[in-house]
Each structure stands twice: as C-alpha cells, then as structure tokens.
Amino acid sequence: MKQDFxxxxxxxxxxxxxxxxxxxxxxxDADDIVSDIFxxxxxxxxxxxxxxxxxxxxxxxxxxxDYYRSKKNITVGDDDLELTFCADQSIKSTEELxxxxxxxxxxxxxxxxxxxxxxxxxxxxYFSNLKxxxxxxxxxxxxxxxxxxxxxxxxxxREMVHKCLEGRL
Amino acid sequence: MIxxxxxxxxxxxRDRMYVNDDLKHxxxxxxxxxxxxxxxxxxxxxxxxVICLIxxxxxxxxxxxxxxxxxxxxxxxxxxxxMSIGDGRNTGVSEHNGTIYVTAxxxxxxxxxxxxxEGIYSGNSDYVSISGNGKMAAVADKGSxxxxxxxxxxxxxxxxxxxxNEFYEQPSWLPEDRGILYTKRMGAKNTExxxxxxxxxxxxxxxxxxxxxxxxxxxxxxxxxxQDAIVFEREGNIMYKSLKDGSEKAIDEGCQPYxxxxxxxxxxxxSDINTRxxxxxxxxxQGLQDIYIADTDNFSIRKKITSNIPLINIDExxxxxxxxxxxxxxxxxxxxxxxxxYPVWSSDSRSIIAMRxxxxxxPRVRIKSDMVRIDLxxxxxxxxxxxxxxxxxxxxxxxDYANTITEGKGFQEGVKxxxxxxxxxxxxxxxxxxxxxxxxxxxxDKLYAKWENNRYFTAEKEGKATISEVKTMExxxxxxxxxxxxMKKNAGERTRMFGMExxxxxxxxxxxxxxxSLAYSPTVSSLYFTVENPSVNNGDNIIAAVxxxxxxxxxxxxxxxxxxxxxxxxxxxVKGDYVVLxxxxxxxxxxxxxxxxxxxxxxxxxxxxxxxxxxxxVSVGVDxxxxxxxxxxxxxxxxxxxxxFSPMKNQIKIL
Numbered sequence: 001m002k003q004d005f006x007x008x009x010x011x012x013x014x015x016x017x018x019x020x021x022x023x024x025x026x027x028x029d030a031d032d033i034v035s036d037i038f039x040x041x042x043x044x045x046x047x048x049x050x051x052x053x054x055x056x057x058x059x060x061x062x063x064x065x066d067y068y069r070s071k072k073n074i075t076v077g078d079d080d081l082e083l084t085f086c087a088d089q090s091i092k093s094t095e096e097l098x099x100x101x102x103x104x105x106x107x108x109x110x111x112x113x114x115x116x117x118x119x120x121x122x123x124x125x126y127f128s129n130l131k132x133x134x135x136x137x138x139x140x141x142x143x144x145x146x147x148x149x150x151x152x153x154x155x156x157x158r159e160m161v162h163k164c165l166e167g168r169l
Numbered sequence: 170m171i172x173x174x175x176x177x178x179x180x181x182x183r184d185r186m187y188v189n190d191d192l193k194h195x196x197x198x199x200x201x202x203x204x205x206x207x208x209x210x211x212x213x214x215x216x217x218x219v220i221c222l223i224x225x226x227x228x229x230x231x232x233x234x235x236x237x238x239x240x241x242x243x244x245x246x247x248x249x250x251x252m253s254i255g256d257g258r259n260t261g262v263s264e265h266n267g268t269i270y271v272t273a274x275x276x277x278x279x280x281x282x283x284x285x286x287e288g289i290y291s292g293n294s295d296y297v298s299i300s301g302n303g304k305m306a307a308v309a310d311k312g313s314x315x316x317x318x319x320x321x322x323x324x325x326x327x328x329x330x331x332x333x334n335e336f337y338e339q340p341s342w343l344p345e346d347r348g349i350l351y352t353k354r355m356g357a358k359n360t361e362x363x364x365x366x367x368x369x370x371x372x373x374x375x376x377x378x379x380x381x382x383x384x385x386x387x388x389x390x391x392x393x394x395x396q397d398a399i400v401f402e403r404e405g406n407i408m409y410k411s412l413k414d415g416s417e418k419a420i421d422e423g424c425q426p427y428x429x430x431x432x433x434x435x436x437x438x439x440s441d442i443n444t445r446x447x448x449x450x451x452x453x454x455q456g457l458q459d460i461y462i463a464d465t466d467n468f469s470i471r472k473k474i475t476s477n478i479p480l481i482n483i484d485e486x487x488x489x490x491x492x493x494x495x496x497x498x499x500x501x502x503x504x505x506x507x508x509x510x511y512p513v514w515s516s517d518s519r520s521i522i523a524m525r526x527x528x529x530x531x532p533r534v535r536i537k538s539d540m541v542r543i544d545l546x547x548x549x550x551x552x553x554x555x556x557x558x559x560x561x562x563x564x565x566x567x568x569d570y571a572n573t574i575t576e577g578k579g580f581q582e583g584v585k586x587x588x589x590x591x592x593x594x595x596x597x598x599x600x601x602x603x604x605x606x607x608x609x610x611x612x613x614d615k616l617y618a619k620w621e622n623n624r625y626f627t628a629e630k631e632g633k634a635t636i637s638e639v640k641t642m643e644x645x646x647x648x649x650x651x652x653x654x655x656m657k658k659n660a661g662e663r664t665r666m667f668g669m670e671x672x673x674x675x676x677x678x679x680x681x682x683x684x685x686s687l688a689y690s691p692t693v694s695s696l697y698f699t700v701e702n703p704s705v706n707n708g709d710n711i712i713a714a715v716x717x718x719x720x721x722x723x724x725x726x727x728x729x730x731x732x733x734x735x736x737x738x739x740x741x742x743v744k745g746d747y748v749v750l751x752x753x754x755x756x757x758x759x760x761x762x763x764x765x766x767x768x769x770x771x772x773x774x775x776x777x778x779x780x781x782x783x784x785x786x787v788s789v790g791v792d793x794x795x796x797x798x799x800x801x802x803x804x805x806x807x808x809x810x811x812x813x814f815s816p817m818k819n820q821i822k823i824l
Contacts, residue, residue, distance in 0.1 A: 006200055013193045018186045028295070031192050036536060040528070042200055043504045047483050107178050126179040127186065158175045 005045045008052050009038060015053075015128040016060050022127055023064050037063050054134040057124065061138070106164035110157050118153045125150055191354065191366040198405045199440065238547045240434055240462045240472045244633055247544040247558060248570035249824045250525070252281070252810035253537065253802075261297040262522050262540060263306070264515040269522060269823070270297050270306065271540060278306065278317075281810055283822040286803060290317050292324065296339055300346040301430065303516070307340035307349050314340050314351055327374060328381070334358075341391050341427075348375040350390035350399065371401055385410055385417065389425050393465050394432030400465075402426060407437050409468065420468035423461065425511055429518040434462045436512040436521050441473075447489065450498045455479050457505040460512050460523055460543070474521070474543055476573040477505035482530050504528075507569055520544045525569075541567070542824070552627035555634040556604040557594050557795075559625070564589035564793045564800075565811075575636045587612060587619065590688065591794030593743035602626060605642070607743045609794070611688065616649035618689040618696075647689045647696060654687070654696065656718075666696060667716060673723055676712045678702035685711075686739040693745030693769065694718045697726070699736050709734035713750055713767075726750075726767050727774070733760060742794040745769060747816050749799055751791040762788035766799065766816050775816060777801060800824070 016037060021030040037060050048055050111119060124130045124138065132150070136143040251269065261272030268282035270289070278290035278297055289306075290297075296309035306317040312330030314337045317323075327349075328337040334356040340349045350373050356366045371390040372381045384390070387403040397412045406419040407426045423439035442456045457479065463471035480503060488501050505528075512523040520542050527537040550558070555574060562571040572578075591609040603626045610619040626638040646657045647666070657663040669677070669684070676682075681703050688697040695715050702710040711734050713726040726748065733755035741748040746769055753762045764777040777789040792800040792811065799814045811824045 006197070009197060009200060013196075014188045017188045017193070018183065021187060027187070027189065031189055034189075034192065035196055038196060039199070039504070039508070042502070043480060043482060043528070046488065046501050103178055104182060107175070107182065122179065126176070127183045154175050161175065161178075 005042055008041075008045075008056065012053055012056055013038070015130075016056065019057070019060055019123055019128045020064060022123055024067060029067065033063050033067055051134050051137055053130060054137040057128065057130065057134070057138050102165060103161070106161045107157065109164055110160035113160060114153065114156075118149070118156070121146065121150050121153055122157075189366075191369075239470050240464045241470050242547055243462065243472060243474075243545045244547060244549070245474055245543055245570075245573065246546045246548070246550060248541065248562065248567060248573075250539040250541045250565050250567050250811065251522075251824050252540045261294055261309070262511065262513055262524070263297050263299040264513065264520070264522055265299040265303040266516055267823075269540075269542075270299055272297055278308065281823055283820075285821065286810060286812075289319065290324075292317075298341050298349075299516075300342050301344075301516075302346055305346065307342065309338045309340060312336040312338075314338075314349070327379070339389050341389075343373065343375075343392055344394060347377065348373060350374075350384070350392060352388050352390065371399070384412070389427070391426055391428040391435070393428045393435070394430065396432060396465065400426040400428055400435050400437075402437075407435070407468075421461070421463065421471065427513050428465065429514040430516055431518040433465060433518065434514075435465055435468070436460060436462050436514060438509055438512065439473075444500075447485070450496065451489065451492065452498060452500040453485055454500050454502045456502065458508055459505075460509045460521065462521070462545070474545065475507075475509055476569050477507050477509075478569060478572060479503040480506040480528055480530065515542075519546065549632055550634055552604050552625075552634045553594055553597060555627060556606055556625045556636065559636055560589070560592045560594070560606060560608065561795060564592065564795075576630070578637075589793050590618075590738070590740035590791075591743050593794075593796050607691075609689065609740070609743060611738070611740065613738075616654075616684060616687045618647040618687050620645045620689055620691050645689065645691060647687060649684060649687065652684070654684070654698070654716075666718070667721075672700065672714075676700050676714060676723070676725070678704060678710060686736045688739045688741045688748065690741040690743075690745040690748075692743065695741075695745065695769075697739055697741055697748050699739055699750070701734070701736070708732050711736060711752065713739070713748075715748075715769075727765065729754075731755070737762065738791045740791060740794060741769075742797050742799075744797060746797055747794075747799075749791050749794075751789075753788075762790060764789045764791060764801065766814070768816065773816075775814075775819065777814065 017030060017034050020033050020037070021027065024030050024033065037056070040059050041056055111122065114122070121135065124135045125132070130138070132146045133143045135146045139146070252271070261278070263270045268280050270278055270280050272294040273279050277288055277292055278294050280287050280289050290308065292308065292315070293310050294308045295311070298307045299305070300307070304319055306319065308315045308317055312332035312335060313326055314328040315324050315326045328351065330337045336354040337351055338354065339352040341351075342349055350371060352369050353372055354366050354369045368386050369388050371384045371387050373384055374381045384399065385401070387401040387408060390399050390401045392399050399410050399412065400420070401408050401410070402424045405422060405424065407421045407423045408417055409420050410417045421437070421439060423437040426435050426437040428435045437460070438458060439461050440456055440458045442454060444452050444454045446452050457477040459473045459475045459477050461471050461473050483501065485501060492499060508526040508528065510524040510526070512521050514521055522540060522542050525539050525541045527539070529536070559571055559574045562568075562574070587610040589608060590611045593607050595605045595607070597604055603624050605622065605624050608621045608623060610621070611617065621641055622643040624640045624642055625636050626640070627634045628637040629635070644659055648655055648657070648663075653668040654666040655663040656666050669682070677700060679702075682700055684698050685701040686699045689695075690697065695717055697713070697715050700712045700714065702712070704710065708730055709732060711729045713729070715724050715726055716722070717724070727750065729752065731754040733753065735753045736750065737753060738751040739748065747766055748769060749764060749766045751762065751764050753760050755761075766775045766777070767773070788804045790802040790804070792802055794800070795813070797815070797817060799816070801812050801814055803810050803812055812821050813824060814821050
C-alpha cells in the first residue's frame with residue numbers, strides 16, 4: 001500500500017533539500033524552492049502511481065529548472081559549493097583531518113569539472129539517495145544504463161582526485 | 170595514502186551538506202493539520218455556536234456606540250493586485266502614508282507611490298518595516314538588522330548576524346519608535362558537522378540603551394498599541410503575551426501575525442480544513458489558507474477577508490472509481506489555488522498588504538506571486554461600485570476577489586482566452602436591480618477585438634452588494650482572415666470592413682507589410698490598427714491608424730521608425746477618447762518597451778516614461794482601460810508593479 005504523505009515527507013525532505021541547495025548554491029532560494037516542491041507534491045499526492053520518491057524528484061527537477069530560467073547567468077562555482085558544506089568537527093588527529101580535507105577538497109574540485117549529465121547522476125544517487133531504478137524512471141533511461149554510467153563517473157572522479165592529490169605532493 | 174574510496178567520500182560530503190531543519194519542522198506543520206482536525210470535527214459545530222453568541226453579544230455592545238468597528242463588521246471595500254513579484258522570493262513589504270516599500274530581490278528596497286517608483290536602499294534586504302514616523306526603515310539584511318534613515322541616507326547596523334549560524338530577522342517597531350522587536354535564530358554544529366537551529370526567540374532592542382532583552386520563544390513579533398502586549402507566532406499558533414504580567418495565551422491557529430498601528434486589530438494567516446465523508450472510510454478534504462483579522466480586545470471576534478479557491482486537479486468521481494478498496498481511511502486532499510503570506514497593515518490601519526502566490530493546475534507552469542492590497546471599511550458599496558470592483562478583479566486576474574463578489578458563481582468562463590482591454594460601467598439612472606457595463610476584449614495570439622454590453626444583476630447579502638447573474642445584451646466582434654478585416658454583430662453574418670489593398674499606399678512599404686494589431690471603439694465607430702513595415706536596410710516602420718466605419722476614411726495616428734519595432738498591444742478606451750500603443754524597439758542594442766497614449770479628439774500624445782523617475786524602470790506595458798484611466802504595468806529591478814495613468818489629468822497614481 002502506498003505510504004502516506006507525511007512518511008514520504010519525513011524520509012525525503014533532507015534528500016530533496018540537499019539536491020536543491022547543491023544545485024542553487026543559495027540557502028534562501030533553496031528554502032523557497034523546497035517549500036514550493038512539497039506544497040505541489042502534497043496537492044498531487046493522491047494521484048501518484050509508481051515510486052513516490054522518483055515522482056517527488058520530478059517535481060524538484062522541474063522546480064529547479066524554472067529557477068534557472070529566471071537566473072540565466074547563475075553559475076555554481078567553488079565559492080558556492082563551500083557554503084553548501086559544513087566543516088567536520090569530529091575528533092580526529094590533525095593528520096587525519098588534513099588528509100581528509102585534502103581528499104574532500106579534491107573531490108569537490110573534481111565534481112565541479114563534471115559535465116551536467118554526470119553530475120546529476122552523482123547528485124541523485126549519492127546526495128539524494130535515489131536507487132538506480134528511480135533515477136532511470138526520473139531521467140527516462142534504462143536502469144542498466146544508469147548503473148554503467150554511474151560506475152564510469154566514479155572511475156572518472158577517482159582519476160581526477162588522484163591527479164589533484166598528486167599535484168599537492 | 171592517495172587512493173581513496175570515492176563512494177564513501179561522496180557519502181561523507183553528503184553528510185556534511187547543510188539542511189534547514191527549522192524549515193523541515195515548520196513546513197511539516199502545514200501537512201499535519203488534517204490529523205488534528207479529525208478530533209476537532211465533532212467539536213466544530215459547538216464551537217461555531219459559541220462564537221456566534223459572542224459575536225452577537227459584541228454586535229449589541231457596538232450598537233451602543235463604543236466608536237469602534239469590530240473585525241466581524243468590517244467589509245472588503247476593495248482588493249487589488251499591485252505588483253507581480255516574479256517567483257516570490259521577496260518577503261518584505263511595509264507601508265506608510267500611501268507609500269509602499271517593497272524589498273527587491275538582491276536589489277534593495279523600492280518605494281511605490283503617486284510620485285513614482287524609486288530605489289531608496291541599495292543594500293541586500295529580506296524584510297523591511299517602516300517606523301511610525303515614516304523616517305526610518307528597519308531592514309533585515311542577510312542575517313543582520315540595520316536601521317536606514319531615509320532623510321540622511323545613513324545606515325547603522327544594530328544587530329550583526331553571520332548569515333550562516335546567527336540570524337536577526339523580522340524587525341517590527343516599538344511605540345514611539347523607541348526601538349524594535351525582532352526574532353533571533355541560532356544554529357550550532359553537531360558532532361556530524363551539520364548545523365541545527367534551536368527554537369527562534371523574540372527580543373526587544375532599545376535605541377537608548379543599545380541593549381536587547383529576551384521576551385519569549387517565537388517568531389514574527391508585533392506590538393499591540395495601547396495594551397503593553399505583543400502578538401507572535403509559535404509552533405503553528407498565534408500567541409498573545411502581556412508584557413505587564415508575562416502571561417501568554419494562544420488565540421488561534423495560524424502564522425505571521427501583524428497588529429494594526431491603531432492597536433485595534435491583528436491580521437494573520439490561517440489554514441482551514443473541511444472534510445466530508447463520501448463513502449465509508451473515504452474522505453474528501455479541502456485545506457484553504459486565508460487571511461484573517463481579529464479584534465485585539467476580543468480575539469474570538471474574527472473575520473476571513475480573503476476567499477481562497479480549491480485547486481481541483483483531480484476529479485472526485487474519477488478518483489473514487491479508481492480507488493483500491495481498503496479498511497484504512499483514504500483521503501483526497503485539495504489545497505488552495507492561492508497561498509497568502511506576510512500580511513502587514515497600512516499606517517492608517519485601513520488596508521492590509523500581503524503576498525499572494527497562485528498555484529497553477531499544471532505543476533510545470535511557474536507559480537505566480539503578486540502583492541495585493543485589501544482595503545477594509547464598514548460602508549456598503551453601491552451596486553455600481555461593486556460591478557466596477559468585479560470587472561477590475563477579472564481584468565487583473567484576481568479570481569479570488571471576483572469570486573467573493575459573485576459568491577463563487579464565477580462568471581469568468583466567457584472571458585477565458587480573451588484579455589479585457591477596457592471597461593466602463595454606465596451610471597444607473599435609477600435603481601433597477603442591475604448595472605450595465607461595456608467591455609472591450611483582445612487576444613494576444615491573433616488579430617481579434619470584441620465589444621460586449623453586459624447587464625449585471627445585483628443583490629444584497631449580509632450588508633454587501635453581490636452579482637447574482639450576468640446577461641450579455643449585445644456583442645460586436647472584429648477579426649482578421651487572409652489580410653481582410655471582418656465585423657460580426659451578435660450572432661449575425663460577418664461583414665467585410667477593409668483589406669490590405671484598401672489601406673492607403675503611403676501606409677505600406679511593400680509586399681512584406683501586414684496588419685499586426687487591432688482594436689475597436691463602438692462609441693466613435695472606429696477601428697484602430699497598426700501596419701508593420703519591416704525593412705532590412707533602413708530600420709523598421711509601424712503606422713498606427715484609424716478607420717472610420719461611417720465615412721470609410723483612414724487617418725494616421727502615428728508613424729514610428731526604429732530597429733526591432735514590435736507592437737505588444739493596441740487598445741482604445743470604451744468612450745473613444747484615447748487609444749494606447751504599447752510597443753518595443755531596440756535602443757543601443759537593448760530591447761526597450763515604450764507606451765504612448767493618443768488623444769483622439771485633442772490629438773495630444775503622451776509618452777509614459779516621462780512620468781516615471783526611476784532610472785531602473787525597464788519597461789512600461791499596458792493592462793487595460795478602466796473608464797478613461799489606464800492601468801499600466803511598470804517593470805523595475807525585477808518587480809512588475811501596477812499604476813494608473815489619467816490622460817485627462819496628465820498624472821499617475823498608484824493603485
């Protein structure tokens with residue numbers, strides 16, 4: 001039986017918020033867009049068939065597309081990505097923290113170099129916790145295609161991060 | 170070790186990403202009310218009866234001459250959408266003595282008055298509140314609060330936030346402008362590095378001491394003049410707090426309260442949910458958000474002043490037919506077509522200005538956001554004024570207000586696909602129970618004009634005039650086909666008026682010329698039109714002209730030359746005194762719009778941009794004629810505002 005709306009909301013809010021905030025790079029815009037996404041979803045929820053989460057992200061993607069249409073010149077650069085992530089303050093050694101910082105810095109730079117289609121797969125799979133099948137439903141692609149594509153993107157990121165880290169030594 | 174697990178690192182990045190938990194909790198409250206209502210449903214009739222008794226009691230007391238009109242007796246005298254605010258990222262509006270101040274996203278604060286539109290503050294602003302003396306603006310700016318002194322232009326930062334973990338927001342003024350109330354939100358990083366916000370708190374700040382004092386937990390504080398008390402929002406309720414004894418009470422469900430400057434009323438937003446059972450365990454639920462006002466000396470006396478409409482996106486019967494049978498309750502939920510936000514009072518406590526978002530049926534279509542002004546009073550509108558208000562609402566697209574006047578009957582079906590380009594209500598000679606009006610229509614997608622003479626039957630209900638029926642008495646349509654202009658009266662055959670070959674040769678430039686706009690004025694028996702003459706080498710040319718239906722003569726109104734010329738709208742007023750041309754031209758590489766009003770009898774020509782001071786005015790476009798006054802849309806720094814131009818008086822004023 002289909003889950004109720006509040007369960008979907010509780011499970012998905014953070015995934016949707018991360019997706020929108022990462023794409024827009026602006027907290028105020030993300031707040032507005034996410035509010036509108038869930039309001040629309042609440043209105044239309046009774047008619048949903050299939051994966052509710054994939055359906056929810058269809059609304060989210062359209063909402064962000066509309067946002068970009070109104071801000072044609074916006075780009076998400078490194079500065080904006082910095083605002084999106086909070087620093088980790090767990091107890092680690094200085095060496096561990098430095099190594100982790102280097103790894104994540106290089107990963108962020110590598111992400112910024114990805115073409116949009118590949119970055120979208122990373123956003124949906126790793127930042128928003130969608131399954132390959134759900135990403136397939138959302139993008140109109142076969143699940144197998146998405147899996148293969150995701151593996152290639154991970155391999156590409158690994159190579160880019162290696163090059164970035166070697167550059168620092 | 171250079172090698173790293175990319176997938177684990179991506180997950181680590183994800184865990185560090187900021188999420189607004191405060192928003193998550195607040196937004197959730199909007200969807201949770203249906204559960205509370207199931208319990209309240211039974212109690213509702215009892216509560217309603219008690220409220221009626223209280224209202225009746227207070228109506229009696231008012232009749233003894235207390236001098237104050239209760240919220241329940243106030244009527245909506247007028248309702249107008251003043252400006253379009255794009256995608257609705259503006260959250261700040263304030264008013265003082267007829268001037269409206271609105272935050273422009275990333276462009277500071279604009280003032281909007283009869284003097285025109287001006288930029289008055291150039292910093293970033295999320296929220297603005299004007300002091301009681303009209304000389305200062307308290308501005309929320311990326312987590313900080315600043316006081317902008319309008320006379321000197323000086324800005325002082327009184328509360329500094331960092332826009333990440335520490336926010337000072339929603340300033341409002343204390344009596345005699347001796348300080349402000351505000352909301353403070355603090356975030357703290359947890360062990361996973363995520364920022365979590367604590368409960369928001371309300372403080373007062375005194376200018377004499379430069380110190381803040383905590384008042385309570387909550388949001389959107391507003392001082393009630395004459396009571397030493399505040400109203401504010403906390404966890405989905407409107408709260409009242411006495412500053413004398415510190416006692417607090419919830420006065421209603423809702424959010425974003427704002428006390429009127431005279432201390433008599435509070436305005437706020439409330440969602441009402443109505444549920445009906447259509448089969449066993451199967452429900453249809455309608456949740457509508459509206460603006461309410463309540464008396465501050467008895468909060469149970471309240472009135473809904475907006476009329477939201479359900480957004481019916483699924484047919485109830487079709488849904489029921491496709492429903493899987495279940496023992497669990499199943500509910501079809503409709504929310505409102507509109508969402509009202511941030512109501513604020515005008516400085517004279519007679520109007521409310523609020524943001525209104527309009528949600529389309531198709532989720533791919535952009536949400537429209539407007540700023541609306543709702544004028545309140547206790548006088549009854551005449552039937553003539555009621556019909557004027559109704560036609561203005563239909564022409565402006567204010568379906569919610571139009572439905573109030575027609576009590577939900579909505580006579581707007583006939584105008585779908587058509588734009589009202591002008592209307593005029595005829596003065597009734599005596600009280601006949603109906604009002605006649607003439608309406609002009611046009612279309613954006615093809616050459617077409619229509620005139621209608623409608624009869625609006627009015628009735629009185631609860632002390633206000635409503636429209637009970639609309640009857641079309643007469644119509645004239647004008648249309649183009651194959652370069653020929655035709656006219657059709659009522660249901661008759663169409664008659665040929667003229668074609669390209671009849672138009673004087675000096676109006677045309679060659680085979681590329683075409684008629685590209687059309688308007689009709691029955692009073693002066695004229696057809697207005699424009700001929701577009703594109704040119705590759707010498708720039709474009711547009712001839713605006715009039716064809717007299719009686720003597721079959723053509724007369725030029727204007728001869729425009731320029732690059733990239735394009736007509737956006739041509740419209741005459743109902744009486745035939747004026748015609749307006751809204752067109753675009755390329756100037757210095759940029760497409761700029763122009764609007765010119767031509768006096769048909771006095772041959773006067775008025776350009777709209779001469780009246781508007783702000784250099785940021787990008788374009789001026791035509792909405793419709795209201796009698797002999799022209800409602801215009803002015804675009805400035807991302808805002809789209811409405812103003813009225815009177816060609817007779819040669820002046821502009823705000824709506």
